[in-house]
Amino acid sequence: MTKDLFGRHRAVLPDWLALYYEDPLEITHGEGRHVWDAAGNKYLDFFGGILTTMTAHALPEVTKAVSEQAGRIIHSSTLYLNRPMVELAERVAHVSGIPDARVFFTTSGTEANDTALLLATAHRRSNTILAMRNSYHGRSFSAVGITGNRGWSPTSLTPLQTLYVHGGVRTRGPYAHLDDRAFIDACVADLEDLLGHTRAPAALIAEPVQGVGGFTSPPDGLYAAFREVLHERGILWIADEVQTGWGRTGEHFWGWQAHGRSGPPDIVTFAKGIGNGMSIGGVIARAEIMNCLDANSISTFGGTQVTMAAGLANLSYLLEHDLQGNARRVGGLLIERLRGVAAQVPHVREVRGRGLMIGVELTRPGTDEAAPEAASTVLEEARAGGLLIGKGGGHSTSVLRIAPPMSLTVAEAEEGAAILDRALRSI
Structure with missing residues (x-):
């Protein structure tokens, strides 16, 4: 079903309209900090439609x-x-x-x-x-x-x-x-x-x-x-x-x-x-x-x-609901957790950011040379583990972009960090 949609997408939309993942994802619905795809798989959303789902998916007050x-x-x-x-x-x-x-x-x-x-x-x-x-x-x-x-x-x-x-x-x-x-x-x-x-x-x-x-x-x-x-x-x-x-x-x-x-x-x-x-x-x-x-x-x-x-x-x-304060508190915990992970992964050059706006830059170990293929690997492995993240970067797309809805809980931050830990170690 998704493959059929992918074929239809390619037939009528521009080639330069970028899609994530080797097997592109169709998101059908969401709630809170989670979304589901057409096959029924559930994901923790750490990208929010490019920082757009700011508070939560299907927030009752907004709907x-x-x-x-x-x-x-x-x-x-x-x-x-x-x-x-x-x-x-x-x-x-x-x-x-x-x-x-x-x-x-x-x-x-x-x-x-x-x-x-x-x-x-x-x-x-x-x-x-x-x-x-x-x-x-x-x-x-x-x-x-x-x-x-x-x-x-x-x-x-x-x-x-x-x-x-x-x-x-x-x-x-x-x-x-x-x-x-x-x-x-x-x-x-x-x-x-x-x-x-x-x-x-x-x-x-x-x-x-x-x-x-x-x-x-x-x-x-x-x-x-x-x-x-x-x-x-x-x-x-x-x-x-x-x-x-x-x-x-x-x-x-x-x-x-x-x-x-x-x-x-x-x-x-x-x-x-x-x-x-x-x-x-x-x-x-x-x-x-x-x-x-x-x-x-x-x-x-x-x-x-x-x-x-x-x-x-x-x-x-x-x-x-002081989501700015939540971004400061939970984001600070998430950054420190990811820096602890990064210390064990040679590909990670830097974990940076503030609040719930975090970048993990990947390079070839021992160099400052960007590693876009490593970023693509992590993106795929994170998805396989139930986590959606983004990519970016100036020299190439070698920076993982992490920006969950600002209502993210401590438990969800820990869950996402654990999935990222496994995904980063896979490279």
Whole structure:
């Protein structure tokens, strides 16, 4: 049955639409932190549909909100007043940390980043964008043009002039040997030198923790140091919080807050987890930036009533149940457990991350050479053991990505770590 579906998939969908596993998986239903496939096999989900099932599968509060709203009205476009959209925008603006914030809803993180680029370039009258090496910002024409990860940027053609900055990866590159303070100083000096050779950019866009890049991050404070340099020149800071937002990193509600001594970003983009599977993305910006466009605009599907109802219920559940605190506590235990496992596996170069956003980088033993074939082996062995994880990485897909729903229990963390232990030892 699944093989038949795989054949039909290949017959009508693009070849570049990636699928995990040699025998691709059809997920039919889920509950809590578990999902089931078409053959009835049960899996502990440590990837959540790419960090999107943020609270839990089939969360009653969200499914009830969606069902009740769908029974009233599903969609009207932004040409009409929309109470759920206004209510969610009020809550998002409040938790954003951005003064006089305005919120625009989209259907995805890609579209959110597109909108942020539109706002920044219009506000600054510049089409030059600073981006981080190893970054990923989406699938659209403009988003791939600012993506610094070759594996996810299929064309060099772009409407933007993009300049790439050092700093997103702490343990690789020309500054990896430096201590944190010296690393930050070197990256700032590189940024200042770069700015001396180009016309004034519109903005720097950066993920506080690089998601597709393998859950890499700079030392805390790097983006605050960058912000001081940018602010002097009027250059905007866009924080891509599509994967890091809503408390997933445990220590902070937003990833940028690890770099926050100079205040919040000018623009924040978000998506994925806020909808718990429903298609919600968005942009938060100061009013002067959000309102800088001098042409009409609408959104047909951004902010539609049924997705906004899901977002409201999901955000309420997350805050009322302190899932950020749970991510900090359970994620901390999981990271330490995996580091204990890694010490016994020569292929593991590093276990990194914070909260429930954890990367396990695999290399050929005794070298820094990426080992994508080892990552594929672990992915398959973990599935065989009843665990779903992801892959990523800048040099190749040699980083295991672990990002369970934020309601993960200690017992489930231990169960998943034990399966990963066996899968890692299999290589």
